[in-house]
Amino acid sequence: xxxxxxxxxxxxxxxxxxxxxxxxxxxxxxxxxxxxxxxxxxxxxxxxxxxxxxxxxxxxxxxxxxxxxxxxxxxxxxxxxxxxxxxxxxxxxxxxxxxxxxxxxxxxxxxxxxxxxxxxxxxxxxxxxxxxxxxxxxxxxxxxxxxxxxxxxxxxxxxxxxxxxxxxxxxxxxxxxxxxxxxxxxxxxxxxxxxxxxxxxxxxxxxxxxxxxxxxxxxxxxxxxxxxxxxxxxxxxxxxxxxxxxxxxxxxxxxxxxxxxxxxxxxxxxxxxxxxxxxxxxxxxxxxxxxxxxxxxxxxxxxxxxxxxxxxxxxxxxxxxxx
Amino acid sequence: xxxxxxxxxxxxxxxxxxxxxxxxxxxxxxxxxxxxxxxxxxxxxxxxxxxxxxxxxxxxxxxxxxxxxxxxxxxxxxxxxxxxxxxxxxxxxxxxxxxxxxxxxxxxxxxxxxxxxxxxxxxxxxxxxxxxxxxxxxxxxxxxxxxxxxxxxxxxxxxxxxxxxxxxxxxxxxxxxxxxxxxxxxxxxxxxxxxxxxxxxxxxxxxxxxxxxxxxxxxxxxxxxxxxxxxxxxxxxxxxxxxxxxxxxxxxxxxxxxxxxxxxxxxxxxxxxxxxxxxxxxxxxxxxxxxxxxxxxxxxxxxxxxxxxxxxxxxxxxxxxxxxxxxxxxxxxxxxxxxxxxxxxxxxxxxxxxxxxxxxxxxxxxxxxxxxxxxxxxxxxxxxxxxxxxxxxxxxxxxxxxxxxxxxxxxxxxxxxxxxxxxxxxxxxxxxxxxxxxxxxxxxxxxxxxxxxxxxxxxxxxxxxxxxxxxxxxxxxxxxxxxxxxxxxxxxxxxxxxxxxxxxxxxxxxxxxxxxxxxxxxxxxxxxxxxxxxxxxxxxxxxxxxxxxxxxxxx
Numbered sequence: 001x002x003x004x005x006x007x008x009x010x011x012x013x014x015x016x017x018x019x020x021x022x023x024x025x026x027x028x029x030x031x032x033x034x035x036x037x038x039x040x041x042x043x044x045x046x047x048x049x050x051x052x053x054x055x056x057x058x059x060x061x062x063x064x065x066x067x068x069x070x071x072x073x074x075x076x077x078x079x080x081x082x083x084x085x086x087x088x089x090x091x092x093x094x095x096x097x098x099x100x101x102x103x104x105x106x107x108x109x110x111x112x113x114x115x116x117x118x119x120x121x122x123x124x125x126x127x128x129x130x131x132x133x134x135x136x137x138x139x140x141x142x143x144x145x146x147x148x149x150x151x152x153x154x155x156x157x158x159x160x161x162x163x164x165x166x167x168x169x170x171x172x173x174x175x176x177x178x179x180x181x182x183x184x185x186x187x188x189x190x191x192x193x194x195x196x197x198x199x200x201x202x203x204x205x206x207x208x209x210x211x212x213x214x215x216x217x218x219x220x221x222x223x224x225x226x227x228x229x230x231x232x233x234x235x236x237x238x239x240x241x242x243x244x245x246x247x248x249x250x251x252x253x254x255x256x257x258x259x260x261x262x263x264x265x266x267x268x269x270x271x272x273x274x275x276x277x278x279x280x281x282x283x284x285x286x287x288x289x290x291x292x293x294x295x296x297x298x299x300x301x302x303x304x305x306x307x308x309x310x311x312x313x314x315x316x317x318x319x320x321x322x323x
Numbered sequence: 324x325x326x327x328x329x330x331x332x333x334x335x336x337x338x339x340x341x342x343x344x345x346x347x348x349x350x351x352x353x354x355x356x357x358x359x360x361x362x363x364x365x366x367x368x369x370x371x372x373x374x375x376x377x378x379x380x381x382x383x384x385x386x387x388x389x390x391x392x393x394x395x396x397x398x399x400x401x402x403x404x405x406x407x408x409x410x411x412x413x414x415x416x417x418x419x420x421x422x423x424x425x426x427x428x429x430x431x432x433x434x435x436x437x438x439x440x441x442x443x444x445x446x447x448x449x450x451x452x453x454x455x456x457x458x459x460x461x462x463x464x465x466x467x468x469x470x471x472x473x474x475x476x477x478x479x480x481x482x483x484x485x486x487x488x489x490x491x492x493x494x495x496x497x498x499x500x501x502x503x504x505x506x507x508x509x510x511x512x513x514x515x516x517x518x519x520x521x522x523x524x525x526x527x528x529x530x531x532x533x534x535x536x537x538x539x540x541x542x543x544x545x546x547x548x549x550x551x552x553x554x555x556x557x558x559x560x561x562x563x564x565x566x567x568x569x570x571x572x573x574x575x576x577x578x579x580x581x582x583x584x585x586x587x588x589x590x591x592x593x594x595x596x597x598x599x600x601x602x603x604x605x606x607x608x609x610x611x612x613x614x615x616x617x618x619x620x621x622x623x624x625x626x627x628x629x630x631x632x633x634x635x636x637x638x639x640x641x642x643x644x645x646x647x648x649x650x651x652x653x654x655x656x657x658x659x660x661x662x663x664x665x666x667x668x669x670x671x672x673x674x675x676x677x678x679x680x681x682x683x684x685x686x687x688x689x690x691x692x693x694x695x696x697x698x699x700x701x702x703x704x705x706x707x708x709x710x711x712x713x714x715x716x717x718x719x720x721x722x723x724x725x726x727x728x729x730x731x732x733x734x735x736x737x738x739x740x741x742x743x744x745x746x747x748x749x750x751x752x753x754x755x756x757x758x759x760x761x762x763x764x765x766x767x768x769x770x771x772x773x774x775x776x777x778x779x780x781x782x783x784x785x786x787x788x789x790x791x792x793x794x795x796x797x798x799x800x801x802x803x804x805x806x807x808x809x810x811x812x813x814x815x816x817x818x819x820x821x822x823x824x825x826x827x828x829x830x831x832x833x834x835x836x837x838x839x840x841x842x843x844x845x846x847x848x849x850x851x852x853x854x855x856x857x858x859x860x861x862x863x864x865x866x867x868x869x870x871x872x873x874x875x876x877x878x
Contacts, residue, residue, distance in 0.1 A: 032749030033756075037459065038366065038378045039717065039748045041768060042779050042787050043756065047457030051514075083535050084370055084515050090535065157574045164574040165567060170538050170558050171359050171873045267563045270571070272537045279563060280367060280536060285749045 008309070012302040019298040020072075020291060024065055027282075027290050034081045034285040055081065057287075068291070077295075078288030082281065087292045090277060095296075097167055098273030101196070101266070102258040104189055108197025109204055109254060114247065116201065117208020121243075122235055124213055132205070139202035145264040148195040152268065155191060163188050165270035192269040196261045200254060207250060211243040218242075245316050252308025256301045352555065352875045356543070358865035359556040359874050360846065362857070363568040363577035367536050367561045370519030373498040374451050374458035379581070379768070380559060383857045387541055387557060388524030389498035392425050392444065392478075395491070397852040397859075398604075398667065400810050401772040404490040410549070411439055411499055411525065412478075415490075423480040423493055424473070430548035433501050434529050441472030446502035448480075455510040460496040462786070463775050467493065486806050487813070488774055495771070499525065527552040527861040537561060543861075553848075553864035555874075564719070572598065578843040581856050584836070585721060586652040592841040599844045604664040604853040605655075605836040609723065609766040611714065611730065612755075612790045612830040613637075618713075619759045621791065626708050628761070628790075632692050633710075634828035638678050639685035640737040641730060647834045650725045655834040660821035661777055663769040664835045665853040668810060675818050677832065678825060685737045696738050703738035711740035712761035715754055718745045723764045726833060755789040763789070764833075771854040773817065774805040781824060792829035845869035 035051045037043060052058050056067060071078060077087035116136065120129045139147075156164035163169065167188050168181070176184055215221065216239050224238045259275070266275035274293055281289035364380045373385050392412040399406025404415065412425040431439040448470035451458045466489065468481040480493050501523055508516045522530050527549070528541035539559045543552040560577060562568040569588045571577040573595050582605075583589045592598050613628040627633050643657040656664065659675045669675070694703035694710050703710040716727045724745065731741045741762075746754070754760045767787075769776045778801050779785045783793035797820055804816035840856055842849050845865050852858045865874055 030750075031753055032747065033753045034749075036749060036752045037376075039719075039752070039766065041377060042459060043752070044457050044459050044461070045786070046454060047459070050455075050457055079515075082367070082369055084519065085535065093535070152570065156576075157570060160574065164570050164576050165562065166537070166560060166576070170540070170560050171361060171556075172876055175876045268567065270537075270560070270562045270567055272534070276563060277536065283747060283749065 008306055012306060015302055016295065016298045020295050021065070023291055023294040024068060025061075027285075027287050028061055028064070030285075032285045034287065036285075051081075055079070072295075077292045080281075080286055080289045082284040082286040082289065087288045090289060091274070091292050091296065094272060094274045094277045097271060098259075098262055098266070098275065100167075100185075100189065101192055101262060101271060101273055102255075104193035105196035105200060105258055105261075106251075106254060108193060109200030110247075110251070111201075112197065113201035113204025114208050114244075116205035117212060117247075118235060118240060120205065120209040121212035121216065121239075122231065124209075124216075129209075133209075136202040136205045139199055140206065142199060144195060144199055144261045145268055147199060148192065148265050148268040151191050151195055162190050164191075167272055192265045192271050195268075196258060196265055199261070200257060203257075204247065204250060204254075208243065208247050211246045212239055215239045215243045245312060248311045249308045251311065252304040252306070255304030259297050259300060353867055353870065355864065355867060356545070356551060356553055356555055357867070357870050357874050358554040358846075359558065359876075360554050360579060360860070360863070361558045361560060361577040361873075362579045362581075363560050363562055363571045364581065365562055365565055365568055368533065368539055368559075370514065371522045371530065371533070371539075372513055372516065372519040373500065374456050374460070375513060375519070377459050380561070382855060383581075384539060384541070384559065385498055386526070386855055386858045387528035387860065388522055388526045388530060389500070390431075390524075390526050391494050391498055392427075393490075393494045394858070395495060395771055395852075395854065397850065400668075401491040401495075401774070402487040402807070402810055402813065407490065407494065411444075412494075418479075420485045421468075421482045423482070423490065425478045425480070427476040427478065428548060429476060431525055432546075432548065433503070433523060433525050434544060435501075435504070435523050437501075437503055438475075439499060439525050440475045440502075441478040442475070443499050443502045444478035445470050445472045446506065447497050447500045450500060450505070450510065450513075451497055453510050456513055463492055463496050487808055488772060488805065491772060501525075528557055531556075547861075550861070552861035554846075554860065557860065572841055575843075578846065580841050582836075582838045583841055586654055589654060589839050592839075595841075597844055598841045599846075599849070601840040601842060601849055601851050603838050603840065603851045603856070604667060605838040606663050606665045606769050606854060607766050608658050608661055608663045608769070608832065608835040609726075609764065610661065610830045610832045612763050612765055613828075614758065614760055614762065614790050615829065616758060616791045618761050619757075621758045625761070627710065627712055630692060631827055632688050633694070635678075635826075636685040636688040636692075636737065637734060637739060638828045638831050639681045639688070640739070641733050641831055641833075642680040643677060643831070643833055644680065646726060646729045646733075649729065650722055651834060651836070654839065655836045658832050658835040660817075660824060661767075661781060661830075661832060662773070662821070662835060664837060665769060665771065666773055668814065669773070669817060672814060672818055675821060678828075682737055689737060689739075694738070701735065701738065702740045709740065710738060711742065713742045713744050715744050715746055715751050715760050715763040717748050717751050717764070719748060720764075720766070723766070727764060730831075758789065758791075760789075774801075777801055777820070778805075781829065790829055792827065794823060794827055797823040797827070845871070845874075 035048045056064055080087050080090050083090050116132060120132050123129045152164050155162045169184050173184055221234060221239055224234050262273060263275035263278060266273045267279050278293035366378060366380050368381055369376055371384060373389055390410045392410060393407040394410050396406050396408055411427055411431050413428040415425045418424050427439060427441060433439060450456050452461055452464055466483050468483045471479050473479050482489050504523055520533055527544055527547045529544050531540040531542045533539045541557045543555050545551050565584060568580055572580045573591055583592055592600055613634055615625055615628050617623040617625050647655050647657050657677045659677050662669050689703055693705045696703050714727060716723050727743045734741050755763055767780060780787045781792055782788060782801060783798050800816050800820035804813045804820060807813035807816055840851055846863055847866060848862055848864050850859045
């Protein structure tokens with residue numbers, strides 16, 4: 001297990017390095033340059049040149065790359081061009097927001113997805129199963145930003161049940177009690193988390209249904225039924241335990257979906273997380289911030305995959321972690 | 324029965340809990356000086372140090388924190404000083420043709436206590452023209468030879484030459500900075516100074532807090548020497564794009580937005596009962612710029628656009644009146660030159676009109692210059708060169724993307740091919756700066772006067788003249804207009820300059836937007852100044868009977 005873990009960590013390091021290197025080259029070669037004023041305002045070439053020199057952008061690209069890696073090795077992510085503060089600060093302030101959003105979405109995704117999958121498997125090939133299969137397929141095929149816009153329009157703009165953006169109420173939040181703040185945060189979290197979570201749940205449900213149906217056809221289930229166990233006992237105590245294994249593996253794979261979804265959803269809902277930070281940074285050609293966001297996303301995805309493998313091994317003694 | 328009763332109790336308990344947790348700490352503000360205005364804006368704040376930025380959102384915040392010596396009245400002329408009202412300066416006089424003396428208001432104070440002095444004025448000028456600060460306003464201040472402090476309340480400006488907009492240049496481009504706070508910060512480090520994230524000003528509002536990328540909050544200075552602001556708090560919240568910002572104001576999560584831009588947004592806001600719309604003259608104009616030099620090689624002429632007849636033909640081939648109607652449905656006008664609606668005095672001049680839409684003349688011009696469709700593919704060609712070019716269009720502008728498609732159709736009718744290259748603003752700016760473009764759809768924000776913006780974009784020495792248009796006659800007329808002693812003389816020179824531009828056709832002037840702001844109806848006394856829509860926000864108010872929980876909280 002230790003050898004396996006070390007090899008996986010080494011591979012993970014190589015993947016992250018490759019991703020960051022590719023991102024470094026791509027962002028520097030992409031058209032556009034930092035430090036330009038907003039559109040329609042005159043450019044002061046002297047100011048732009050001075051800032052480029054100050055941030056080392058006037059040096060050859062290979063030299064910039066080596067300097068970047070050297071700084072990275074010392075834990076220095078650089079200074080944000082657009083926020084005029086260390087990148088680590090900008091990232092640190094955005095991470096909690098994305099974790100809250102992705103965490104809530106993950107809970108909705110798996111609780112709702114597993115529940116739907118179990119419900120469908122228990123009523124396999126009946127009308128309700130067919131209806132839910134169509135519904136989950138429809139949801140799964142929806143673009144995440146489109147669903148976000150629809151929910152925002154219905155629950156935010158038309159019904160006024162929920163706020164349309166931000167993480168807290170900018171006016172009232174500082175003056176709310178502890179529970180008031182909690183409630184305010186939940187209200188703001190509802191729509192973006194629901195958007196991400198529901199689409200994820202549609203995929204999880206389909207996966208869970210298929211896994212459960214496969215298990216339900218096995219001999220030990222027939223034995224359990226022959227012993228006179230109720231349908232729910234067979235489903236929950238015997239079949240689900242086995243059928244959860246592939247779904248656990250999905251946990252790690254859900255991270256990339258959540259992170260890419262967060263980029264779009266955070267933009268739609270003005271959610272101040274990593275996704276919005278990265279979007280703003282790309283528009284401003286804020287290289288250090290773009291690279292830091294890429295680094296963090298690649299680390300999260302690689303670690304997510306690793307965690308999924310470990311969880312699967314822990315849950316299923318038949319799975320061995322071998323090098 | 325028992326179960327029902329216990330269920331009812333549980334529901335009641337849950338409801339009580341929900342009510343309790345939703346409670347705010349009740350605020351007691353109920354008078355004339357309450358009120359919170361949440362402004363939604365796109366973009367974000369880089370720094371709140373005026374010489375380092377002139378982006379729209381930062382400008383709005385600067386208006387509240389940092390005063391100028393004098394400010395422009397709404398719609399007033401920038402020539403002379405009659406259009407200005409005192410701010411930090413109580414009065415001023417020309418002591419000789421090149422010397423302007425300002426007498427500061429002794430009541431003006433920095434928000435950390437000290438009075439505003441002439442030393443602050445001198446320090447501000449020196450900062451704005453320092454190459455280490457590299458302010459975008461450096462060039463507009465180049466007519467000023469020096470600024471000195473005669474005594475604590477008297478600042479003296481010496482000019483290199485006398486010209487009609489000298490007073491405007493001395494006051495409009497500089498917001499006075501606190502010398503006592505910034506003198507010890509090396510100017511090379513101003514970009515990162517903590518002052519930029521927590522400024523101390525002299526205006527009607529104090530800085531309270533900033534969450535980078537999300538919001539900025541200001542609070543009224545109740546002791547402000549020009550009168551206490553009516554609204555107690557101003558909060559900016561930033562959205563990534565315009566549709567998100569518009570949705571926030573329509574849903575009631577924000578109270579005000581500067582400009583709705585497109586007819587669908589305006590219709591959505593009109594249909595929202597709690598919003599009032601405030602149309603005002605826009606400060607931008609949009610055009611298609613031709614690059615007169617070869618794409619990527621500024622030493623060679625452009626194969627199409629070096630020929631003024633080809634440019635003129637393309638101008639004549641575009642039906643701008645129908646385009647403006649189809650895209651902006653009456654919320655924009657076709658300008659008779661590079662003219663924003665804010666320059667109202669340039670819109671009603673007889674003889675100054677947009678070029679006609681005349682495809683026959685356009686075709687004749689092209690044929691006369693040897694452009695013919697020799698291979699029957701619908702596109703003209705000459706000596707193996709097709710009448711085809713690329714236009715760079717920003718992805719962020721829905722209006723310009725629509726225009727690009729309409730232009731494509733209209734130009735095809737006279738045998739010209741337009742290929743649309745959509746790109747983000749950063750890429751577009753870089754292409755223009757490097758000269759690697761054929762044509763570009765651009766919008767320019769303008770100052771209250773054409774004297775700075777027009778030569779900047781169209782003058783042969785203009786820093787933003789990316790198309791390399793150069794005509795000494797045009798430059799002469801523009802210089803004469805800037806030196807004209809009164810508005811009527813300036814108008815005559817501008818007419819001559821724009822007529823020259825019209826003949827040379829370095830671009831197609833497409834539209835000048837009407838701006839429409841949306842503000843919550845509980846806000847009254849709303850006055851919008853076209854060059855800076857929130858400049859007068861300290862006079863906006865929310866009557867006590869209109870206050871809601873958001874207005875009263877936190878007092």
